[in-house]
Amino acid sequence: MSDSLGENTLTTTSPEGPSRAGGGATTAPSPARRPRRPADWRKRGEIALLTGPAVVMFLAFVIFPVIMAAYYGFFRWKGFGPPTDFVGLDNYLAIFRDSTFHDALMHNGFIVVMSLMLQGPAAIALALLLNQRMRGRSVVRVLIFVPYVISEVIVGTGWALMLRTTGALNDLLEKAGLDALTADWLADPDVAIWSLMIIITWKYIGFAVILFLAGLQSIPEELFEAAAIDGASYWQMQRSITLPLLGPTIRIWAFLSIIGSLQLFDLVYIIWGQYVAATAGTSTMATYMVVNGRNAANYGFGNAVAVVLFLISMVIALVYQRFVLRRDTEGALTERKKR
């Protein structure tokens, strides 16, 4: 597998020799001065040498496992020895008939939508706020990224202790005289998914803010100066300059957020464990996969779930790229050729 692509990169470069000699003179004058053939071989060698290790690693540990998942998914297999018990599409049929999987899928859908709606507007507002001149801005920036930097396990452990019935949140509510608001934040199926949304928002909003801040900083200052001369107010400038120019960043963030929500595993598995998640109404496709695949020593089935998760993510990613990201990425990849 890995070897074949190593060759592939080489073979795809070879027919390019003559075409490059023609176009090379106009685009890159310096290599053209050297004798062509040795330089070409050298270039190919350099390309293979420099990209080889990364390509091999990537194919071996990212692409190969994904392909193997598709293969294993057709077997009933306990994970030892070669898979022999071919069951065709049985695993997939079992997945689509399983109501716990439907629940997990619904939860993922809810998390995707709510993550965008909760984090997006809040993160844009915060990025605008933190882009202003204020004392202690750098300290504030570091502090709001703390939740994003600490691990899911720490977040999960800490929040689980705070949210348990005898935890800090209920205690605070009682002290404030809001007994009516106390709840079984983690076990009550009506409440648990909202607790999860709060934790997710708290954990990941820092990342959105980082991205938006970076996006804001690359908006040319002159635009705001011109707008100020024309008498635009602060809010008019944000609406007519900042938001449109921040568009590409927002679209990329939304993409990453959607994919992240579909693949959500760590927080749910840590807080709700492998058995409670389904009953508390917070299970996701990924926790379903681990619980029914690896933990049940049913690797064929687990791989089939992985394939379903993969296909759902890929369809959504492709649709999103086709209809939303298209104008952003178009320039990035084709730019060189046009020149």
Add this chain to the structure above:
Amino acid sequence: MTASAVTAPPLPADRPVRRKRGGGRLGRSGPMTYLIAFFFVGICIGPVAYIVLGGFRSNSQIITSPSGFPSPWEIGNYLDVLSSEIFWRQMGNSAISAIATTLGVVVLGVMASYVLARYDFRGRTALYSLFAAGLMFPMTVAITPLYILVRELGLMNSLPGIILPQIAFALPTTIIILVPFLRAIPKELEEAAAIDGASRLGFFFRMVVPLSLPGVITTGILAFIASWNSYMLPLFILNDEGMYTLPLGVQAFSAQYSVDTARVLAFTSLSMIPALIFFSLFEKRIVGGLTGAVKG
């Protein structure tokens, strides 16, 4: 697009000037701004403070008043954890795998990005798309076969078993951030180096590596933090407490001492310190590095 990326790496020098000029746009930081900022910081820090302060309390304090402050302050929990062998063992495992992952990602990533950014060859776009596609598929999808692959390679319950996959999965982000940086290095520099007799590889080591340092640091930090916090892969690969990295250690510890909440909180807060220090040292670099990537 490339032009905007050119300005990204040297930003730290000229940014303060721009900021002053932009006073009109950025002004308006009245008391309201500070109030909102203060409130937001409080929300972000509150749960973390709960963990850190909880470690300074005793279990009876936590039971009688779950949301109170430490009174009196107990340092016994922290001392217990700091003097336990398993904590340092797991800290060491985390450190080894994070450092090895970071080095691997940076070295492989810079090499591949250099080719993708500056060599003209057929299949370049396809190769870039291949890596970019990796961005769509985090480890979750591949974890089961990945586990089987690592087992076949005989790397179960060993640090290389998590380091190698982590390097591979960090490559897409690294390459996507680094390519604009490397593309932004002016062609004239390369020509000048060629006139002075430097080969393409010589140019790579003498000019490209130093000039792309801001992007390299950004990707290095992201890889380090991701590895430090990684949970799912170690969960599948490591099965002996002595080999655990800290996230697994925290979970095992909190399962083992579930009644000793104070000690769990102390263990948890000590395990987040390295990543926090690392991040606060380089926070400006991360934002600066992403500025190039987002636009490019």
